[in-house]
Amino acid sequence: MTGLKLLLHQYRYDQKTFWREPAAVFFTVALPLIFLFLFVSIFGNQPVDLGDHTVKGATYYIPGIITLALLSASTVNLAISLTTLRERGVLKRVRGTPLPPWVFMAGRIMTASAVAVFLVVVVTLIGRLVYGVELPGRTLPGVALTVLVGTASMCCLGFAMTAIIPSENAAPAVTNAIVLPLYFISGIFIPTDQIPEAMQTVAGVFPVKHVFDAMLYAFDPSSPGPGIRGGDLLVLAAWGVVGLVVATRTFRWTARNA
Amino acid sequence: MNAVIAVRGLHKSYGTVEAVRGVDLEVAEGEVFAFLGPNGAGKTTTVEILEGYRERTGGEVTVLGLDPAKATTAWRARIGIVLQTCDLQPMLTVRESVSLYAGYYPHPRPVDEAIELVGLSADVDKRAGKLSGGQQRRLDVALALVGDPDLLFLDEPTTGFDPAARRDAWDMIANLRRLGKTVFLTTHYLDEAQALADRVAIIKDGRIVAEGRPNELGGRQTAGTTIRFRLGPGTAPGQLPPSLAPRVTEAGDRLELVTDTAVDDLAVLCGWAVERGVDLGPLEAIRPSLEDVYLELTDSQ
Numbered sequence: 001m002t003g004l005k006l007l008l009h010q011y012r013y014d015q016k017t018f019w020r021e022p023a024a025v026f027f028t029v030a031l032p033l034i035f036l037f038l039f040v041s042i043f044g045n046q047p048v049d050l051g052d053h054t055v056k057g058a059t060y061y062i063p064g065i066i067t068l069a070l071l072s073a074s075t076v077n078l079a080i081s082l083t084t085l086r087e088r089g090v091l092k093r094v095r096g097t098p099l100p101p102w103v104f105m106a107g108r109i110m111t112a113s114a115v116a117v118f119l120v121v122v123v124t125l126i127g128r129l130v131y132g133v134e135l136p137g138r139t140l141p142g143v144a145l146t147v148l149v150g151t152a153s154m155c156c157l158g159f160a161m162t163a164i165i166p167s168e169n170a171a172p173a174v175t176n177a178i179v180l181p182l183y184f185i186s187g188i189f190i191p192t193d194q195i196p197e198a199m200q201t202v203a204g205v206f207p208v209k210h211v212f213d214a215m216l217y218a219f220d221p222s223s224p225g226p227g228i229r230g231g232d233l234l235v236l237a238a239w240g241v242v243g244l245v246v247a248t249r250t251f252r253w254t255a256r257n258a
Numbered sequence: 259m260n261a262v263i264a265v266r267g268l269h270k271s272y273g274t275v276e277a278v279r280g281v282d283l284e285v286a287e288g289e290v291f292a293f294l295g296p297n298g299a300g301k302t303t304t305v306e307i308l309e310g311y312r313e314r315t316g317g318e319v320t321v322l323g324l325d326p327a328k329a330t331t332a333w334r335a336r337i338g339i340v341l342q343t344c345d346l347q348p349m350l351t352v353r354e355s356v357s358l359y360a361g362y363y364p365h366p367r368p369v370d371e372a373i374e375l376v377g378l379s380a381d382v383d384k385r386a387g388k389l390s391g392g393q394q395r396r397l398d399v400a401l402a403l404v405g406d407p408d409l410l411f412l413d414e415p416t417t418g419f420d421p422a423a424r425r426d427a428w429d430m431i432a433n434l435r436r437l438g439k440t441v442f443l444t445t446h447y448l449d450e451a452q453a454l455a456d457r458v459a460i461i462k463d464g465r466i467v468a469e470g471r472p473n474e475l476g477g478r479q480t481a482g483t484t485i486r487f488r489l490g491p492g493t494a495p496g497q498l499p500p501s502l503a504p505r506v507t508e509a510g511d512r513l514e515l516v517t518d519t520a521v522d523d524l525a526v527l528c529g530w531a532v533e534r535g536v537d538l539g540p541l542e543a544i545r546p547s548l549e550d551v552y553l554e555l556t557d558s559q
Contacts (some may be wrong), residue, residue: 006362010358013350013354016349016350016354017347017349017350021349088343088344089341089345090344090345090346090347092311093339093401095311096309096311096339096341097334097362097363097405098331098332098335098362098363098364098405099362254311
């Protein structure tokens with residue numbers, strides 16, 4: 001009861017902090033939208049070959065940009081902001097108060113998830129209104145489940161990544177060095193039909209491709225039933241568990257450079 | 259006298275390096291206690307063990323009746339910590355920052371009252387990132403105070419302050435004493451310890467080398483007074499009154515007299531000078547400062 005009250009208290013202030021940070025808002029919220037307009041403008045709405053059938057260009061890019069937005073709001077945002085808070089002594093300070101550590105963690109995850117859901121809705125609406133992408137109706141469970149499992153797993157990985165980031169300055173570089181190549185080989189920026197098989201196999205080991213594949217499946221009007229790709233979601237959940245284990249064992253509340 | 263902090267034989271090793279080698283400390287309720295020592299003497303390690311951030315290798319530690327290594331949330335609610343370096347959330351205003359922390363504690367002090375105590379009432383709606391360094395430090399103290407703690411740790415609270423800001427911070431810490439809080443203060447500034455602390459301990463190489471009231475430390479209350487003066491041209495030290503002349507030594511361009519009977523000696527010296535019309539130049543009578551004692555004890559060259 002008090003734990004929940006504390007969590008809402010923490011969440012309220014985390015939200016305020018997030019939306020007032022111009023750099024975080026730009027990279028997390030504005031950049032995915034800019035990419036969306038760029039990609040559709042460059043590649044037009046030409047169909048993308050998915051092997052057995054094709055989809056409209058925008059139908060391909062909307063789930064791609066959603067994946068990008070989801071990762072920005074969760075993994076990238078958490079890895080950078082938590083490292084910054086750690087190196088500036090804010091985490092240590094919080095650790096010295098009666099606030100239970102799990103409440104602090106949960107507050108960050110709630111903030112990241114709220115931003116991720118917000119972006120999913122915004123990108124989906126832009127897709128519908130500007131590019132005429134079909135709104136997922138029957139396949140809505142697929143979208144919702146992918147957002148849920150994807151965000152949870154990607155948040156855990158964000159926490160885990162702070163272990164390998166030595167300093168505040170290194171945070172954006174390390175984080176981007178990991179996610180940017182994954183965006184490319186997972187088909188977020190370049191349609192899958194133009195990516196060599198071997199690269200796709202490599203991408204299949206990492207979680208980004210599975211977020212994207214599950215999301216694309218849920219947005220593809222030709223997908224049957226509720227649009228759920230169980231296999232991808234399982235891989236994602238497994239990555240989430242790995243992230244959680246690494247995070248609980250390695251997470252530091254005190255600065256590396258102290 | 260209730261001991262808020264009691265430390266017996268505290269040891270801490272990092273691998274083969276012994277940072278703390280048998281520290282004993284006792285801090286009473288309502289006391290302002292200053293912990294001094296050069297960098298690398300074991301000061302921060304000791305404080306962080308008391309705050310529950312670090313585990314010790316050996317010894318007994320009790321803070322507010324509990325072993326900090328087994329810190330509970332109820333125990334943390336009774337302690338306020340101001341770290342040596344801590345950035346605040348720059349995007350939150352003063353009031354928001356204090357409200358955020360107030361929410362962490364079971365019986366917080368009213369937010370506006372905590373802000374008032376540190377003298378930031380005029381800046382409640384300013385964002386933390388826009389405050390001056392001194393103001394940020396005060397906001398930091400407000401965050402530690404808002405939970406209404408019984409014990410407050412202040413780690414070098416005025417490092418990097420200009421002289422006016424330091425005076426303000428001192429007034430604020432004096433306020434804390436009036437509230438009956440126990441304050442554990444670490445500092446590099448000896449005048450700060452002198453001005454604020456009831457008791458002082460000096461740590462060197464992981465051991466306490468001196469402990470006591472600031473004006474008694476290192477035998478200061480019994481140490482002699484040094485009288486320094488200059489004689490104008492044409493007056494030789496040999497012409498001084500016979501009770502003083504043999505005891506005067508030369509120190510640079512001045513003469514020096516170390517004495518346990520400063521009042522009598524000064525009366526003789528001044529009477530003699532007035533009678534002869536001798537200018538004593540920059541006449542000084544100095545007792546060894548806390549700084550002299552500190553430098554001697556820690557052998558800083």
